Amino acid sequence: MAYEKKNKKSINVALAGNPNSGKTSVFNAVTGMKQYVGNWPGVTVEKVIGKREIPGGKLEITDLPGTYSLSPYSPDEKVARDYLLFERPDVVCIVVDASNLERNLYLVAQIVELDLPMVIALNMIDIAHARDIQIEVENLSRLLKAPVIPTIGRAGEGIDELIESILCVANQDFCPPPLDYGSELEKAIIDVEKEISVAPQLISRCHMGRFISAMLLAGDPEITKMVLSASNHTEPIRKHIAKCRMVAEKRLRTDIETALANARHGWASGIYHEVVKNPRHQELTNTDRIDNILSHRILGFPIFAAIMFFIFWATFNVGAYPMGLIEKLFELISNLIDSGLAQIGTPEILISLLVDGAISGAGGVLVFLPNIIILFFFISVLEDVGYMARAAFLMDKVMHKMGLHGKSFIPIIIGFGCTVPAVMATRTLENQEDRLLTILILPFVLCSARIPVFVLFSGTFFAENAGLVMFSMYVLSILTAVFAAKLLKTVLFPGLSTPFVMELPPYHIPSLRGVLLHTWERAWAFVKKAGTIILIGSVFIWALSNLPPGVDYAGEESLAGMIGKLIEPLVVPFGANWQAAVALLFGFVAKEIVVSSFSVLLSSGTGIPLSTSLATVFTPLSAYAFMVFALIYTPCIATVAVIKKETGSWKWTIFSVLFSVSMAFVLATLTYWGGKLLGLG
Amino acid sequence: MNLTHLRHGDFGRINEVSGSGRIRSRLLDMGLVSGTVIQMIRRAPLMGPFVIKVRGALLSLRPSEAMLIDVIPMRKGRFRHHRGRFNRHKGRK
Numbered sequence: 217m218a219y220e221k222k223n224k225k226s227i228n229v230a231l232a233g234n235p236n237s238g239k240t241s242v243f244n245a246v247t248g249m250k251q252y253v254g255n256w257p258g259v260t261v262e263k264v265i266g267k268r269e270i271p272g273g274k275l276e277i278t279d280l281p282g283t284y285s286l287s288p289y290s291p292d293e294k295v296a297r298d299y300l301l302f303e304r305p306d307v308v309c310i311v312v313d314a315s316n317l318e319r320n321l322y323l324v325a326q327i328v329e330l331d332l333p334m335v336i337a338l339n340m341i342d343i344a345h346a347r348d349i350q351i352e353v354e355n356l357s358r359l360l361k362a363p364v365i366p367t368i369g370r371a372g373e374g375i376d377e378l379i380e381s382i383l384c385v386a387n388q389d390f391c392p393p394p395l396d397y398g399s400e401l402e403k404a405i406i407d408v409e410k411e412i413s414v415a416p417q418l419i420s421r422c423h424m425g426r427f428i429s430a431m432l433l434a435g436d437p438e439i440t441k442m443v444l445s446a447s448n449h450t451e452p453i454r455k456h457i458a459k460c461r462m463v464a465e466k467r468l469r470t471d472i473e474t475a476l477a478n479a480r481h482g483w484a485s486g487i488y489h490e491v492v493k494n495p496r497h498q499e500l501t502n503t504d505r506i507d508n509i510l511s512h513r514i515l516g517f518p519i520f521a522a523i524m525f526f527i528f529w530a531t532f533n534v535g536a537y538p539m540g541l542i543e544k545l546f547e548l549i550s551n552l553i554d555s556g557l558a559q560i561g562t563p564e565i566l567i568s569l570l571v572d573g574a575i576s577g578a579g580g581v582l583v584f585l586p587n588i589i590i591l592f593f594f595i596s597v598l599e600d601v602g603y604m605a606r607a608a609f610l611m612d613k614v615m616h617k618m619g620l621h622g623k624s625f626i627p628i629i630i631g632f633g634c635t636v637p638a639v640m641a642t643r644t645l646e647n648q649e650d651r652l653l654t655i656l657i658l659p660f661v662l663c664s665a666r667i668p669v670f671v672l673f674s675g676t677f678f679a680e681n682a683g684l685v686m687f688s689m690y691v692l693s694i695l696t697a698v699f700a701a702k703l704l705k706t707v708l709f710p711g712l713s714t715p716f717v718m719e720l721p722p723y724h725i726p727s728l729r730g731v732l733l734h735t736w737e738r739a740w741a742f743v744k745k746a747g748t749i750i751l752i753g754s755v756f757i758w759a760l761s762n763l764p765p766g767v768d769y770a771g772e773e774s775l776a777g778m779i780g781k782l783i784e785p786l787v788v789p790f791g792a793n794w795q796a797a798v799a800l801l802f803g804f805v806a807k808e809i810v811v812s813s814f815s816v817l818l819s820s821g822t823g824i825p826l827s828t829s830l831a832t833v834f835t836p837l838s839a840y841a842f843m844v845f846a847l848i849y850t851p852c853i854a855t856v857a858v859i860k861k862e863t864g865s866w867k868w869t870i871f872s873v874l875f876s877v878s879m880a881f882v883l884a885t886l887t888y889w890g891g892k893l894l895g896l897g
Numbered sequence: 898m899n900l901t902h903l904r905h906g907d908f909g910r911i912n913e914v915s916g917s918g919r920i921r922s923r924l925l926d927m928g929l930v931s932g933t934v935i936q937m938i939r940r941a942p943l944m945g946p947f948v949i950k951v952r953g954a955l956l957s958l959r960p961s962e963a964m965l966i967d968v969i970p971m972r973k974g975r976f977r978h979h980r981g982r983f984n985r986h987k988g989r990k
Contacts, residue, residue, distance in 0.1 A: 285926035289919060318952045319928055434922075470931075474914070477925035481933070485952070503955070504938070513942045609957045613945030616959070622946070715920045715962050716946055717927055720955035 225273040227386050230299060232327060233311035234320050235282030236721040238339045241369030241730065242311050243279040246379065270383065278305065286326040287436060290646035294438075300330055307386050308332040309378070314344035314351060314366070315722065317492065321484035324360065325395055329427040333385040334362040337378055341366040343724060347501065349492060356491040361393060370727045394426060397479045404464035404472075405429045411456050412443050432457050433464070433472045503602075503722040510603065516610050523603075524629065527594040531587050531633065532664075538586035546579035569758060576812060577754020577805075582743070584634070587664050589739045591633040595626075596734040600726035605718060612716055618698050619705030621645055621714060624654040628697070631661035635855045637738050638663075639862050647714040652868060655859055657700045659851050659876045662693035665807040669846050672811050676827040677839040685840070689847055696848055696879065749854045753805030761816065776802075790845060790884035791838030800845065806852040837896050841888035848880035898970065900947065900963040903937035909968035910934050916965040928952045929966060 231246075233239040247266025264279040280299055281292035288294035300308060310327055312320035317338075327334065336356070344351060357364040363381035367374035397405065408429035431439040440457075444450040461472055468475050510519055550571045557567045598604050604626055612622030623645050631638035638658050645651040666689075674685040760776040767774040772781070772794075780798035787797045799813040818829040834842060850856060850873050860869040903909050911933045914924050928951050929935070938948040938955065946957045958966075 285922075287922050287926065289923050289926070316954050319954045322926070322928065473922055473925060474930060477922075478930045478932070481928055481930050481952075507939070507948075507955075511939060511941070511948070513940060517942055605957075609941055609946055609948065612957075612959065613941060613943045715923060716957065716959040717920075717923050717962055718957045719927070720948060720957055722955075 226276050227270075227273065227307065227382070228303075228305040229275050229277045229382055230303075230305035230308045230332075231277055231279045231311060232296060232300065232308055232323070233280075233282060233337075233339075234284055234313065234316075234323055236719060237282065237311045237313040237316075237320060238369045239282060239311040240279065242309075242337055242339055242367060242375070242378075243277065243369075244733075245367075245369050245372040245375045246275075247277055268379065270379065275379065275382065277309075283323065285323060287431070287434065290648075292646065300327065300332065305332065307335060307382050309335045309337055309382060311337045311339050311367075311369075314338045314341045315347055315349060317344075317349070317351065318484055318488040321487055322480055325480040325483045326427070328360070328395060329424070329430075331424055333388055334360075335378065335381045335385055336360060336362055336364040337369075337374070338364055338366045339369050341374075342368050342371075343722070348494065350494060352491045352493070356487070359487050359490060370730060395479065395483050397430070397476065400464050400467045401430075401433075401472075401475055401479065404433055404460045407460045408432055408457055411453055430476055433461050434476055435461070435472070501722070506723050507606070507720075511606050511609065516606075520607060520610055523598070527591065528632070530594065531591045535587040535590050539583055542583050542585070543579070546575060546582070550575045550579075565762070568762070569755065572816075573755045573758030574751060577757075577809075578751050584664055585739065585743065588634055588637075588742050589735060591630070592637065592738045593731065593735045595630060596731045596738075597726050600724075600731055600734075602721045602723045605720045608718065609720065616716075619701045620654060620657075621647070621650045622716060622718070624650065627654055627658060628661055631658045631663060633664055634742060635659060635661065635663045635851045636742060636858045639855065639858045640738075640741070642862065649709045650714050652863060653701060653704055653709065655863060656704055656868075656872055656875065657697045659855060659872065660693055660697040660700055660848060660879075662690055662847060663807070663851055665852065666847060668808045669803075669810045670843055672814070672826070672830075673839050673843050676830050677834065677836040685843075689843060692844065692883075693847055696883070700875075700879065749805075749852075749857060753853055754809070757802050757805060757809070757813075786881070787845075789881070790841040790888040791835070792842050792845075793833055795833060796842055800849070803846065804850060804853060806854070807846065810846055837891040838888060840891070841884045844887045845880045845884035848876060848883055850876045898968065900935075900937070900949070900958070900966040900968050901960055903968065903970065905937060905939060908934055908936050908971040910971055912967040912969050914966055916962075920962065921965070924962065924965065927956055928954075929956075934971065935968070 231239055231243050243264070243266060247268050266277045266279065268275040268277065278299065280296040283293040283296040285293070286297045286300070288297045299305070308327060308330070310324055312324065324336070338351065338353065338356070341351075351366075353364050353366055363385065365374050365378045365381055367378055369375075396402070405426055406429075409425045412425070412428060412432065428439060428443065432443060440454075444453060447453055464475075465471055470478075509515060512519075553575065554567060554571050557570070558564075595604075598607070607625060608622035610622075611625040615622050615624050624642075626644065627638045627641040630641050635658055638661070639655055642651045642654045642658075645654060670686055670689050671682075674682040678685045757776070760779070761774050763775050764773075767777075771777055776798050777794070779801060780794035783797045783801065784794040787793070787800065792800075795814070795817045798817060799810045802813040803810040814830065815826050818826060818833065830839075856869060856873060859872050860866065863869060900909070911929060911931050913931055914921060914929055916924070933951060936950040938950055940947050941957075944960065946959045947963050948955055948957050949963075950956075
């Protein structure tokens with residue numbers, strides 16, 4: 217037994233492929249690990265690893281970010297390139313989209329030169345067949361000198377054969393036929409290859425040197441730096457490369473990059489036409505037909521608006537029913553616990569901790585779960601269908617005017633539901649600066665957790681115009697986001713203009729399994745992240761309100777009251793008092809806590825309804841200023857946590873918090889004093 | 898002429914891709930190399946990005962990127978994706 221264990225070996229498999237090739241679905245099918253399947257270019261950003269037990273060992277599969285080429289364009293693509301080049305997996309499995317074979321073979325053309333044992337998963341073969349694209353699989357395998365396995369990742373078909381082939385090639389020495397770049401380029405490549413023998417670890421395998429040399433000739437900055445740093449006499453090498461480049465470019469009458477891309481596309485095209493006997497590039501596909509309506513230059517916008525409107529309608533109207541049920545359920549639970557524990561003589565402080573702290577805190581968040589699930593369900597459907605890329609295409613002009621990217625639009629839409637998944641959704645943005653900019657403006661988008669605050673305040677102070685006031689919050693939220701985007705873009709990233717080169721994936725019918733899996737994962741991430749943090753936060757607030765022992769709950773002598781008094785000067789400029797300061801402070805944990813804080817601070821034990829006691833603290837004007845502040849300052853701790861996770865930087869996280877709070881302060885103060893000047897209170 | 902001058906459904910052969918650095922290498926990687934035949938499919942509302950078909954795939958480009966691609970117009974498309982015309986080019990039949 218022990219011997220057997222020792223003998224177990226693990227084979228490292230890298231899963232590479234273009235975005236939209238269904239790579240993630242193949243990954244799920246191989247590893248059985250739950251993971252997201254989408255239709256956005258570049259949906260897998262993190263390095264995700266899965267395992268698969270095989271007789272006598274295991275496969276360790278790394279799902280690389282989708283990439284179009286090995287000259288990295290985004291940080292994600294760099295991750296993929298570096299992993300293949302320097303970590304050297306035992307096998308690389310390239311997932312290619314059978315219905316888009318020619319484009320996908322371009323990546324294969326580059327990976328071939330890395331001398332890694334290679335298996336091709338000819339994925340989405342069903343879609344290719346549906347479009348009447350007949351691929352000669354054996355011929356393709358012969359030309360690539362690697363096993364080619366037709367698969368349908370979504371349905372899990374062909375996966376066993378794929379694993380078999382991976383095992384089969386794992387121990388082979390792989391040396392495929394080199395790609396012929398043409399005599400001029402070949403000469404230059406060989407010339408450079410001789411020179412870089414100073415870095416033997418880079419050129420140990422049979423064609424690796426070719427690949428590195430080609431990258432050097434093309435002027436890849438990182439590879440150049442790496443090779444030069446491996447040598448003692450950098451200047452001669454640099455000069456030599458420049459010379460080779462110049463000579464070759466002169467003879468080719470074009471630049472090296474174009475020549476290399478030409479040769480690789482030529483290779484891909486050659487193979488494509490060899491194995492596909494009825495190439496159809498120009499026929500009108502179903503995707504074209506659907507696009508004629510959905511991306512129509514006049515109809516496109518109204519359809520998009522209608523889809524978004526429907527999603528929001530469904531999210532909030534359909535979601536309202538289970539919301540009520542969850543509220544009732546939590547009421548019931550806290551009543552049961554309250555009376556049950558009291559009967560067995562549990563100390564009152566403990567009951568209070570459980571009921572006022574933990575249960576009311578968790579309940580406050582879980583109440584939003586139906587909304588989140590419905591919103592994510594529709595978003596997943598749209599992603600899976602392929603519509604999200606069209607939305608980015610339609611919205612790019614508007615977003616670009618705001619200083620953002622077409623793809624920023626989707627996170628903003630999600631942000632109306634919850635900021636946490638919205639920040640996570642920015643991963644689809646390839647450029648770091650665009651992504652950061654989007655993350656920084658997302659807190660201004662009015663998330664559903666803020667609604668209870670506005671419902672309470674607009675109902676209390678603007679009874680007849682409550683709807684209008686509510687609407688004004690949405691308008692203000694959008695205006696603030698636009699203003700912040702403009703401001704940050706001008707100050708932080710002047711002159712930034714990311715190219716918008718995006719593939720529009722073909723439409724396909726979403727798989728229910730994929731959509732449900734994705735919805736479940738996002739909803740679960742929300743429950744987990746928000747739930748744990750808010751639970752801890754609620755207990756913390758409870759403690760602040762009850763300590764030191766013996767004080768009135770959240771009274772002036774409690775820690776919460778003392779903190780409120782301390783920060784009162786900061787809220788006085790927009791007409792609020794210390795109770796409001798405490799509520800806002802607690803609102804950091806989650807915005808909806810603002811409401812429960814007020815009910816605790818103002819009306820607990822007095823028997824006066826909250827709306828009456830609120831009116832003693834606020835005038836309509838100061839109430840509106842308070843709403844403005846509540847709208848704009850940092851949404852919640854969970855958002856802060858996810859911003860830290862997604863930006864990987866405390867600097868930007870702290871910046872985001874300070875930026876939102878100061879924006880909130882300035883705008884609330886302006887509202888208050890502007891209103892005063894206009895004689896509104 | 899550059900890509901922005903093609904009309905819906907028209908085909909063109911890429912003559913040259915200008916620009917530099919990352920943008921250019923991205924365009925090359927996406928299959929926009931000289932000699933490639935592309936088809937103009939549509940344009941987003943409000944003078945937004947273009948969609949072209951290249952090597953069987955749909956690609957969306959902003960005007961600023963489309964401008965970098967010099968094309969030689971070929972025959973007109975066999976089908977029109979929709980009737981609307983954009984970017985009417987003076988002097989063209």
